[in-house]
Amino acid sequence: MIRRRRRGPVYHRPPRQVKKTLNRALFSAATLFVLSIIIGFAYTFFSDKGTSPTSAINTPATPAVNYNIKPRTSDPNAPVGVAVESFSSLVYPGGQAYLAVKTNPGAVCVVAIMYYKTTPATDAGLGPQTADDFGTANWDWKVSPAAPTGFWPVNITCSHNKKSGVVQAQLDISQP
Numbered sequence: 682m683i684r685r686r687r688r689g690p691v692y693h694r695p696p697r698q699v700k701k702t703l704n705r706a707l708f709s710a711a712t713l714f715v716l717s718i719i720i721g722f723a724y725t726f727f728s729d730k731g732t733s734p735t736s737a738i739n740t741p742a743t744p745a746v747n748y749n750i751k752p753r754t755s756d757p758n759a760p761v762g763v764a765v766e767s768f769s770s771l772v773y774p775g776g777q778a779y780l781a782v783k784t785n786p787g788a789v790c791v792v793a794i795m796y797y798k799t800t801p802a803t804d805a806g807l808g809p810q811t812a813d814d815f816g817t818a819n820w821d822w823k824v825s826p827a828a829p830t831g832f833w834p835v836n837i838t839c840s841h842n843k844k845s846g847v848v849q850a851q852l853d854i855s856q857p
Contacts, residue, residue: 752786752814761785761846763839766817771853775826780835781819782848787811788841790818794852795836796829804828812839830854 766781782790791809794802806822818839835850 752816757842759785761788761839761841761844763790763837763846763848765837765848765850768835768850770851771855772824773857774824774828774830774854776824777821778824778852779819779821780837780850781817782812782837782839783816784812784818784839784846785841786814786816788816788818788839788846790837790839792820793836793838794833796831796833802828802833824854828854830856 761784763782763784766783767779768781769777769779772778780792784790789809789811792807794804794807796802802825804822804825806820810818810820812818831854833852833854835852836847837850838845838847
């Protein structure tokens with residue numbers, strides 16, 4: 682008779698024992714989960730003890746800060762500076778365009794768009810503008826549907842107290 686050697690002990694658990702072990706593991710996991718939720722609530726409750734809604738009501742409110750922004754006063758002898766603040770440089774024939782410049786408060790500004798170096802744009806909304814108390818002048822106009830496509834110079838001239846300043850931009854009119 683040939684005997685087989687066992688290489689090591691083989692343990693077989695009966696099905697009842699496996700079921701008991703599995704039930705104990707699930708019960709332990711559920712218990713740990715519930716305990717962690719309870720501990721989380723307790724931590725939140727006790728850590729916020731000093732800042733309850735009733736204590737917030739009793740504290741004096743901080744006074745409102747009044748930011749009274751005042752426009753700058755310009756020196757009548759100051760040179761007139763002009764800078765483009767925002768500009769819709771790419772537009773389509775028949776589309777809307779926008780231009781805003783910063784200059785001296787009270788300066789009168791004029792926009793001139795020249796097509797082909799000799800033809801001025803006559804779009805409504807390109808008339809003279811007076812800069813507000815903060816030195817902003819802006820234009821919002823509809824580009825003529827017959828405006829030629831291309832890159833056209835935009836000259837903005839602002840005058841104040843017999844002095845003037847000029848800035849130039851470029852308008853790109855292209856087909857949609």
